[in-house]
């Protein structure tokens with residue numbers, strides 16, 4: 097049955113559509129606090145029906161009645177990626193959950209070795225139609241902020257439409273059913289793994305106002321556009337997510353597309369956007385939908401402004417609850433309550449999300465660089481005022497061995513700084529940061545391949561170091 101014909105789906109959807117987008121702007125701080133407390137209580141009661149959570153809460157001696165609100169959240173045990181995986185499928189849904197009406201969504205695996213845990217296998221959770229519908233409403237906030245008009249703004253989405261991926265499940269079960277009721281002539285979706293030339297041609301014909309995709313897709317498109325292709329691609333806004341965006345790529349892409357590019361932050365497990373970047377380049381958290389905590393390696397909260405591991409609680413939605421979940425493995429920094437000058441009242445991160453903890457560069461002396469803090473290459477390339485590096489990747493092969501892979505734009509090979517000059521600068525800068533005992537090798541490569549496990553574009557920073565010997569980073 098088409099869910100859009102089912103009043104038990106459409107009525108809450110309409111109600112949420114009216115109430116959700118403006119909630120943070122509309123409510124006074126106390127009211128918002130109450131809303132978050134209520135939402136958490138509901139989620140805890142729901143989780144108590146789910147075998148995995150129920151078992152954990154009983155072991156911890158926690159009953160839903162012990163949780164009055166967010167202030168009590170620290171009483172609740174963490175749940176790890178491994179636990180969700182071990183308890184899939186029946187342990188992560190309630191016994192009366194109708195699997196026929198649910199959908200499984202899986203994260204991609206990731207490459208590299210992991211710090212004191214296994215994390216390479218995908219984690220799968222259940223979602224359902226009402227939950228997916230609500231996720232659309234959450235992203236209407238950024239659409240309002242950027243003044244996009246539903247049905248009028250031409251949106252192209254280049255995503256991961258492989259089976260069990262959020263984009264695919266959403267497209268198949270929501271968009272396809274919505275087509276009889278809403279016009280989708282201003283919406284184009286494409287598989288990110290298609291040939292760049294094909295994506296470019298379709299965009300050129302479609303002429304989008306907004307393009308949503310991964311950083312490297314924009315980078316690949318920008319590369320062709322710089323050579324004069326895709327003259328009709330004149331978007332007003334680019335929304336990027338799914339991977340870390342570095343300043344070099346950002347400047348390159350914005351320069352070629354002639355418009356600004358902003359981050360969105362989401363994950364399979366969150367089931368919706370968690371935050372988005374505004375025009376002031378602050379990342380606004382949808383705090384009425386998610387409660388975020390930042391913890392250190394001992395799972396203790398870190399102060400606002402300090403970098404910590406993300407612990408996420410979803411304050412809404414059906415299927416598998418996500419409560420004090422540690423498995424997203426991103427570095428975050430919470431803000432100190434200061435409001436953004438863009439005018440939105442939602443809380444902002446202290447600094448942008450910094451990529452996956454598992455991609456940390458760790459040195460023999462114990463020093464740790466989160467991936468985003470290891471992108472010194474971007475300032476080197478910017479200082480050299482060159483765009484001849486088409487792509488790059490930093491690979492830590494051993495504790496004392498780091499390769500910097502560069503893909504060079506052949507047409508620009510003889511312009512600006514030479515490859516040797518770039519190499520020298522990179523070696524100098526990186527050696528200074530990591531010390532002389534780490535060997536830095538800059539190599540030219542033909543291409544940087546997508547991640548074969550997740551189907552997603554390759555990360556900018558990868559570490560193959562087995563960290564079991566050098567760290568004791570708890571259970572993240």
Ligand SMILES: [Zn+2]
Nearest residue numbers: 374378436438
């Ligand atoms: Zn802002």
